[in-house]
Amino acid sequence: MDLFVSKYINKIDKKGRVSLPSSFRNILPKANRNEIILYKSIKTPSIEGCGVGRLKEIAKRINNLDFFSEDYDDFSTSIFSEIITTNIDKEGRFLIPEELKLYASIKTEAAFFGQGHYFQIWDPKKGQKNTEDSRRRLLKEKKSLRMMLTQQK
Amino acid sequence: MDLFVSKYINKIDKKGRVSLPSSFRNILPKANRNEIILYKSIKTPSIEGCGVGRLKEIAKRINNLDFFSEDYDDFSTSIFSEIITTNIDKEGRFLIPEELKLYASIKTEAAFFGQGHYFQIWDPKKGQKNTEDSRRRLLKEKKSLRMMLTQQK
DNA sequence: TGGGATTATATGGGCGTCAATGGGTATGTG
DNA sequence: CACATACCCATTGACGCCCATATAATCCCA
Numbered sequence: 486m487d488l489f490v491s492k493y494i495n496k497i498d499k500k501g502r503v504s505l506p507s508s509f510r511n512i513l514p515k516a517n518r519n520e521i522i523l524y525k526s527i528k529t530p531s532i533e534g535c536g537v538g539r540l541k542e543i544a545k546r547i548n549n550l551d552f553f554s555e556d557y558d559d560f561s562t563s564i565f566s567e568i569i570t571t572n573i574d575k576e577g578r579f580l581i582p583e584e585l586k587l588y589a590s591i592k593t594e595a596a597f598f599g600q601g602h603y604f605q606i607w608d609p610k611k612g613q614k615n616t617e618d619s620r621r622r623l624l625k626e627k628k629s630l631r632m633m634l635t636q637q638k
Numbered sequence: 639m640d641l642f643v644s645k646y647i648n649k650i651d652k653k654g655r656v657s658l659p660s661s662f663r664n665i666l667p668k669a670n671r672n673e674i675i676l677y678k679s680i681k682t683p684s685i686e687g688c689g690v691g692r693l694k695e696i697a698k699r700i701n702n703l704d705f706f707s708e709d710y711d712d713f714s715t716s717i718f719s720e721i722i723t724t725n726i727d728k729e730g731r732f733l734i735p736e737e738l739k740l741y742a743s744i745k746t747e748a749a750f751f752g753q754g755h756y757f758q759i760w761d762p763k764k765g766q767k768n769t770e771d772s773r774r775r776l777l778k779e780k781k782s783l784r785m786m787l788t789q790q791k
Numbered sequence: 792t793g794g795g796a797t798t799a800t801a802t803g804g805g806c807g808t809c810a811a812t813g814g815g816t817a818t819g820t821g
Numbered sequence: 822c823a824c825a826t827a828c829c830c831a832t833t834g835a836c837g838c839c840c841a842t843a844t845a846a847t848c849c850c851a
Contacts, residue, residue, distance in 0.1 A: 486673065486690055486693070488693065488694075488697055488718065489718065490675070490693070490718050490719070490721045490722070490723055491718075491719065491720075491722045491723065492719045492720070495811070495812090496812070498812065498813065498814090499813085499814090500814090500825090500826085502812090502813095504810075504811055506810090507809080507810055507811085528711055529711070546706075560706070572826095572827085574826095574827065575828075575829085576811080576812085577811080578811090578812090580825095598715065598718075598719035599719050600714045600715065600718050600719065601697050601701070601714050601718045602697075602701070605715075605719075615715065616715055616716070616719060616720070619711065619712040619715045620712075620715075622708075623712050623716055624680075630680060630713070630716060633696060633699060633700070633713060633717065648801070648802090649801080651802065651803065651804090653803090653835095653836085655802090655803095660799075660800060660801090725836090725837080727836095727837065727838075728837090728839080729800085729801080729802080730800080730801085731802085
């Protein structure tokens with residue numbers, strides 16, 4: 486499996502270290518397995534993260550926006566200038582910068598949410614609520630979620 | 639046969655392991671025969687499962703949504719973070735995560751129901767009742783189930 | 792074709808490995 | 822020196838891998 490999936494809640498120790506879930510580590514390419522990038526989510530009070538390889542993909546997405554729109558500047562400023570690279574130690578742990586922890590209200594525990602090609606880090610309670618809210622929004626259009634899951638080919 | 643069909647009831651041992659019915663295992667592609675994905679059924683208190691190949695199709699579909707839309711986040715949260723991948727050991731057994739067992743009220747036995755391209759895991763009693771209920775609904779709504787079943791071609 | 796032999800499946804349990812976590816110490820940078 | 826971070830080692834519990842058994846299914850040959 487080469488996608489970030491499932492949810493994990495890990496502890497942040499006194500030194501600020503937290504384990505990246507093992508299944509997430511395995512997705513990172515062997516070449517850059519000891520480095521990830523982190524940035525503030527645009528839409529939610531959470532941190533988003535992924536392997537360094539995905540930077541190119543993000544750049545492409547932003548490039549697809551209208552170059553002269555305000556969104557273009559806003560996205561490229563908020564994402565690129567705020568991206569932080571962080572190293573993973575031999576035990577699979579890394580440090581979440583203070584500023585990002587503040588942004589996501591993360592204190593002693595970090596909830597990792599798989600999002601396919603990237604992942605999100607939430608305060609466990611906030612993350613739980615976000616999951617419920619987003620599920621509720623989708624259920625309003627029940628058909629679309631069901632189709633997404635069961636549609637053939 | 640490349641469809642999940644029929645019903646099986648297997649025991650969950652002390653370690654939480656349960657055998658995936660052999661006929662279900664044989665449907666998984668040889669390449670990914672030792673891994674399946676599980677998630678909560680949307681409409682019933684049961685667990686749904688299938689091979690990982692299906693997940694990749696879902697990922698592709700989500701990836702085609704507008705990256706900056708709310709729907710994109712809702713789908714990827716509801717799907718990727720709620721999906722669990724689990725490994726199948728050499729004897730054909732796997733672990734059902736505690737959270738999913740709770741959701742489906744599964745304790746010591748798991749009932750596997752083939753559903754074509756996927757399968758469901760129920761508490762045996764609940765699953766039995768669900769089968770009866772859905773048959774009853776069918777009989778009521780379509781006046782003649784017999785016609786449907788006996789109709790040729 | 793009957794019945795013993797072989798194989799497959801479901802199940803149980805021992806044990807080594809790995810993941811998550813904690814902490815001590817060295818290195819480094821202001 | 823004070824603080825931050827990287828490296829090393831230790832602990833615990835969960836999980837994967839291996840081996841064993843019982844029952845069921847299949848095969849094979851006289």
